[in-house]
Amino acid sequence: MTGINRRKLFGLGAAGVAAAGAGVLATRNLVEGPPPAAAASTSDPVGFYGEHQAGIVTPAQDRLHFVAFDVVTKNRAELIDMLQEWTAAAARMTQGKDAGTFGAVGGHPEAPPDDTGEALGLPASGLTLTIGFGPSLFDGRFGLAAKKPAALADLPHFPGDALIPDISGGDICVQACAHDPQVAVHAIRNLARIGFGKVSVRWTQLGFGRTSSTSRAQATPRNLMGFKDGTANVKLEDAAMLRDHVWVAPGDGPEWMAGGSYLVTRKIRMNIETWDRTSLNEQEVIFGRDKGAGAPLGKKAEFDEPDFAAKGPDGEPAIAMEAHIRLAHPTTHNGARLLRRGYNYVDGSDGLGRLDAGLFFIAYQRDPRTHFVPIQRELARKDVLNEYIKHVSSGLFACPPGLRDAGDYWGRTLFA
Amino acid sequence: MTGINRRKLFGLGAAGVAAAGAGVLATRNLVEGPPPAAAASTSDPVGFYGEHQAGIVTPAQDRLHFVAFDVVTKNRAELIDMLQEWTAAAARMTQGKDAGTFGAVGGHPEAPPDDTGEALGLPASGLTLTIGFGPSLFDGRFGLAAKKPAALADLPHFPGDALIPDISGGDICVQACAHDPQVAVHAIRNLARIGFGKVSVRWTQLGFGRTSSTSRAQATPRNLMGFKDGTANVKLEDAAMLRDHVWVAPGDGPEWMAGGSYLVTRKIRMNIETWDRTSLNEQEVIFGRDKGAGAPLGKKAEFDEPDFAAKGPDGEPAIAMEAHIRLAHPTTHNGARLLRRGYNYVDGSDGLGRLDAGLFFIAYQRDPRTHFVPIQRELARKDVLNEYIKHVSSGLFACPPGLRDAGDYWGRTLFA
Numbered sequence: 037m038t039g040i041n042r043r044k045l046f047g048l049g050a051a052g053v054a055a056a057g058a059g060v061l062a063t064r065n066l067v068e069g070p071p072p073a074a075a076a077s078t079s080d081p082v083g084f085y086g087e088h089q090a091g092i093v094t095p096a097q098d099r100l101h102f103v104a105f106d107v108v109t110k111n112r113a114e115l116i117d118m119l120q121e122w123t124a125a126a127a128r129m130t131q132g133k134d135a136g137t138f139g140a141v142g143g144h145p146e147a148p149p150d151d152t153g154e155a156l157g158l159p160a161s162g163l164t165l166t167i168g169f170g171p172s173l174f175d176g177r178f179g180l181a182a183k184k185p186a187a188l189a190d191l192p193h194f195p196g197d198a199l200i201p202d203i204s205g206g207d208i209c210v211q212a213c214a215h216d217p218q219v220a221v222h223a224i225r226n227l228a229r230i231g232f233g234k235v236s237v238r239w240t241q242l243g244f245g246r247t248s249s250t251s252r253a254q255a256t257p258r259n260l261m262g263f264k265d266g267t268a269n270v271k272l273e274d275a276a277m278l279r280d281h282v283w284v285a286p287g288d289g290p291e292w293m294a295g296g297s298y299l300v301t302r303k304i305r306m307n308i309e310t311w312d313r314t315s316l317n318e319q320e321v322i323f324g325r326d327k328g329a330g331a332p333l334g335k336k337a338e339f340d341e342p343d344f345a346a347k348g349p350d351g352e353p354a355i356a357m358e359a360h361i362r363l364a365h366p367t368t369h370n371g372a373r374l375l376r377r378g379y380n381y382v383d384g385s386d387g388l389g390r391l392d393a394g395l396f397f398i399a400y401q402r403d404p405r406t407h408f409v410p411i412q413r414e415l416a417r418k419d420v421l422n423e424y425i426k427h428v429s430s431g432l433f434a435c436p437p438g439l440r441d442a443g444d445y446w447g448r449t450l451f452a
Numbered sequence: 453m454t455g456i457n458r459r460k461l462f463g464l465g466a467a468g469v470a471a472a473g474a475g476v477l478a479t480r481n482l483v484e485g486p487p488p489a490a491a492a493s494t495s496d497p498v499g500f501y502g503e504h505q506a507g508i509v510t511p512a513q514d515r516l517h518f519v520a521f522d523v524v525t526k527n528r529a530e531l532i533d534m535l536q537e538w539t540a541a542a543a544r545m546t547q548g549k550d551a552g553t554f555g556a557v558g559g560h561p562e563a564p565p566d567d568t569g570e571a572l573g574l575p576a577s578g579l580t581l582t583i584g585f586g587p588s589l590f591d592g593r594f595g596l597a598a599k600k601p602a603a604l605a606d607l608p609h610f611p612g613d614a615l616i617p618d619i620s621g622g623d624i625c626v627q628a629c630a631h632d633p634q635v636a637v638h639a640i641r642n643l644a645r646i647g648f649g650k651v652s653v654r655w656t657q658l659g660f661g662r663t664s665s666t667s668r669a670q671a672t673p674r675n676l677m678g679f680k681d682g683t684a685n686v687k688l689e690d691a692a693m694l695r696d697h698v699w700v701a702p703g704d705g706p707e708w709m710a711g712g713s714y715l716v717t718r719k720i721r722m723n724i725e726t727w728d729r730t731s732l733n734e735q736e737v738i739f740g741r742d743k744g745a746g747a748p749l750g751k752k753a754e755f756d757e758p759d760f761a762a763k764g765p766d767g768e769p770a771i772a773m774e775a776h777i778r779l780a781h782p783t784t785h786n787g788a789r790l791l792r793r794g795y796n797y798v799d800g801s802d803g804l805g806r807l808d809a810g811l812f813f814i815a816y817q818r819d820p821r822t823h824f825v826p827i828q829r830e831l832a833r834k835d836v837l838n839e840y841i842k843h844v845s846s847g848l849f850a851c852p853p854g855l856r857d858a859g860d861y862w863g864r865t866l867f868a
Contacts, residue, residue: 099633099660101798103801106805145731145732145733146731146733147731147732148728148729148730148731148732149678149728149732149735149743151678152676152678152724152728153674153677153678153679153743154674154675154676154677154678154796155674156674156678156743156744157671157674202803203800216661217515217633217660217661218660218661218673218674218796221660221661221676221796221798221809225676225724225728225807225809228725228807229725229728232725232729236805237801237805237806237807238801238805239800239801240798240800240801240807241800242658242660242798242800244515244633244634244637244658244660245632245633245634245637255573257634258569258570258571258572258573258634259570260568260570260637260641261569261570262565262567262568262569262570262572263569308568308641309644309645309648312564312565312568312641312645313564313648314564315561315562315563315564316561316563316564316565317561317562319565327565327569327572328572380570380634380637382517382637382656382658383658383799383800384619384655384656384657384658384799385519385653385654385655385656387618389522389652389653389654390653391641391644391653391656393637393641
């Protein structure tokens with residue numbers, strides 16, 4: 037601190053603030069009225085209320101900021117209060133408004149602003165905020181033990197897992213997806229700000245590019261191995277698949293989760309440099325698809341159904357027995373399907389001259405015990421990709437159903 | 453490794469590869485003919501050749517991937533060969549093409565692909581690649597000691613510096629800017645791939661949102677403190693300022709730098725949580741601007757000139773004596789100006805429940821000794837912002853002039 041008199045600082049500029057605040061509100065409040073269920077352009081808002089939370093089947097936005105919090109308060113009422121505050125801020129931010137009324141809290145310039153300001157002037161950018169509750173929240177601190185769904189059982193250890201506890205788990209997660217990363221970062225930061233003293237950031241992950249499509253209207257993007265990813269993903273247009281594989285049905289477990297979904301996150305570091313020195317042919321055999329068009333081997337186009345019985349000219353299976361698409365395919369798992377919406381990440385370099393990069397895997401499902409767990413068990417045992425990847429973080433969260441209206445709040449069905 | 457016979461894998465899918473490769477080339481090669489000096493849309497290419505390197509005055513793109521390499525080869529000829537390979541790949545990638553001819557090296561499917569593939573199908577996205585040479589490259593290993601510019605003297609230690617050596621310095625840097633982060637990441641990764649065995653990644657930085665405008669056609673963005681940043685930045689339309697403050701003139705030092713510019717990078721971590729609990733009034737007094745419109749205190753609009761002599765109603769200076777805009781203003785530094793093009797970053801959390809976030813500061817100038825150094829010395833000594841920020845990484849690089857044509861290469865003027 038230099039010699040500046042901080043007390044003196046306070047008297048200045050209040051008129052300018054009031055004028056500026058009004059202008060700013062005009063910008064951020066342009067978006068009014070009920071927004072469409074899915075954004076028409078990348079700057080439009082996505083609706084916040086509905087039967088299910090947004091950010092699950094919502095056409096995957098381009099950027100991600102994901103956070104897992106530890107709850108530090110021991111007071112159940114304080115936690116509920118915070119969730120209500122979060123809900124109000126989330127309802128505003130997803131519609132392109134500030135977390136609070138821009139300016140000082142209660143209109144007082146000597147209080148901290150109730151929005152951090154870096155998204156002022158930016159449109160809603162398709163922001164969705166999706167909340168989930170981790171197994172550790174049900175440990176008895178908040179009287180929730182009896183409400184823990186059986187489906188929220190800790191994931192088993194998989195062969196090859198190299199999980200780092202500090203970037204795994206968490207009591208509460210929020211997934212922010214948007215087309216503008218500044219909007220996604222702003223949203224998580226403001227929730228952390230509002231939760232100060234009640235929750236603490238356990239870990240976060242920024243994702244710069246989506247690796248899945250959740251709508252038939254979207255082109256299939258590429259992961260950092262250069263392959264199209266999520267060709268066979270569950271899409272929002274597949275109502276029967278969503279019902280069977282994504283949404284929790286009444287009777288599946290505790291009623292508070294009906295209409296919700298279980299979220300599994302896995303941070304999958306890629307050994308980029310080794311992969312990049314692997315032959316094109318081997319890369320394609322490992323995936324079971326060609327790298328350019330994304331067609332299953334032996335087929336012509338990306339969306340052609342793979343033919344797992346077909347033989348190549350040498351009499352061997354056209355798609356190797358341990359190719360990734362065979363191991364992960366629904367036919368290998370009694371039809372089980374995941375709704376994936378992962379993101380590419382780069383976290384700098386690792387001090388050994390290599391990029392610290394890979395896939396932040398995100399999957400939603402009706403029950404991890406019948407979906408993610410058996411699929412990952414198969415992949416962890418047999419997938420040749422395991423030579424090039426390492427799972428370093430894992431998360432499991434119960435995402436409750438959507439909110440009915442502005443009187444509802446995140447967690448009401450759980451805490452009621 | 454499982455029981456799969458990797459030798460067997462190689463025979464499959466070659467026909468599919470050839471067909472896919474052709475399709476892919478058609479996509480990535482749509483961009484032909486001389487591109488405009490500045491991209492007309494965010495998907496268009498920016499020209500690679502010219503008097504100056506692109507990526508300096510080019511209207512600041514939205515996303516950044518910055519890398520600093522250590523040179524690990526001791527062989528000068530090998531280093532020059534790599535720079536030539538890099539140049540060819542950069543010329544292709546900035547025009548929306550692959551780093552090489554997609555497919556296998558030399559057309560052979562049993563060799564690694566000469567492009568990693570994750571940008572297939574994506575447009576040029578305004579990609580610029582800007583190279584710079586750090587002071588350590590001139591240490592004698594490559595016979596360059598006599599060519600080291602005096603302006604490339606190591607930066608002094610500034611009060612409060614908390615620099616981490618592992619993420620500072622470097623022999624060679626490349627700044628990749630693009631409107632699509634996947635394109636910027638792809639470009640750096642492919643340079644690292646090409647440089648394997650000759651250079652090693654020392655550190656990298658992803659930036660998700662620009663914090664400066666380098667053209668009058670751009671709106672001023674906000675940094676993570678929520679303030680508009682770079683209002684008074686040097687813009688590409690200011691030819692006289694570019695000449696006086698950004699481009700190295702013949703006679704300024706060694707001839708190989710004429711037409712180049714010196715780059716200073718500083719990773720400035722922000723204590724986000726403390727800032728967010730500071731009153732709006734204090735935040736504005738510290739910056740000397742109002743947070744909403746970005747106007748200098750006592751003025752109405754963002755681009756109004758600050759009046760450093762004006763007094764407020766209490767008889768104190770309307771802009772505090774130690775306000776950031778006063779300390780950094782050209783009038784405080786004999787008119788010295790920087791061309792800034794920094795980026796907001798979030799690198800996850802810090803294990804203490806706080807976001808690891810801030811500003812990756814990037815500034816270009818004719819001579820750091822007359823520009824960055826005196827400005828930073830003033831700020832390091834007096835700026836009240838120092839309570840909320842910490843400089844954790846520093847880089848200094850000599851960025852040579854632009855390339856004449858496809859026969860030219862990065863570093864020719866230095867190594868010739």
